Amino acid sequence: MEKTKILLAEDHLVVRNGIKLLLDTQANFEVVADVGSGREILDVLDSGVSADILITDLTMDNVDGLELMRTLNQRGVGIRVIVLSMLDDEQHVAQSFQYGVRAYLIKNVTADEMLFCVNHVAKGGRYLCEELTMKLVDKLINKEASQFRKIDPAELSLSSREMEVLELLGEGLTNLEISQKLFLSKRTVEGHRQNLIDKTKSKNTPALIKFAIKNGLLN
Incomplete structure (x- = not known):
């Protein structure tokens, strides 16, 4: 078996x-060489x-990991790189993959996961360790939740009457139809509509409806 x-x-x-x-247990x-710096890796390859x-x-x-990867890229060395680091921030992860690394592990990774990663990369795959993957997933979940958080009308100082007008606007009713339905004058409805536009910082009625749907004020 070729190693x-x-x-x-x-x-x-x-x-x-x-x-x-x-x-070595595999x-x-x-392991053809183990050294303490990027400079020594370059010497080994040379x-x-x-x-x-x-x-x-x-x-x-001497030569850190990122500088080592940059040098290997410049030399066109065809070696698959796995980063093993304590650094778990997005910047270093993204920068490493931009430099062409095949996998990124943090140092508290289990032995089984490390072996899986090395085997996976040896077969041509790419890998991000479970802890970092879940960290990114949690961030996406939180971002998604914040984007679709329903706004309390009180946050925008919307009155119950303005909410009624907004709901009817969302149903496609005109100012006149809303005035008839709520037993208000057309001018009063127009005033409520303009207040809604102002409070939500919308440009016009279509933009108001879009804002209301996006922020959970309308279903």
Whole structure:
């Protein structure tokens, strides 16, 4: 069985030894070099060592992970990069994938997930660890919920009469039809309609209806 050759760059020796030990337990993996900086990875590659996958931290002395990826891209080195980092912010994740990494893991990842990730990348896949994936999902859920949060009419200082007029406008009734239905003068209805436009900062009646539907004031 042909083994997947792996380079490992991690400046914390204990962490590096632990990862190497884990990878060495797999019959299909071979760690061809493990070093403490990006500079050493470049030296290893310059010496003629070839590998299929590079697992690298982002924060290292001399040449850090991002600089290493930039250099590998400039040289056209065809190696699949997996980031293993403590950095879990969106900026570093996005920047890493922009630089062409195949996977991003944070350092509290389980051994099983790390092995799955390496195997998946070896087969040509891409991967984002479960914790970061769920963090992004939670953010999307919260964003979705905030976008569709129903506005309390009290927040816009809408009176019950204005809400009645708004509902009838939403049904497509004209000012005259609304005045007849609510036993109000047409001028009074026009005043309520203009108040609704002003309070919701809408340009016109269609924009008012769109705002009301979007913010849960109309079904």
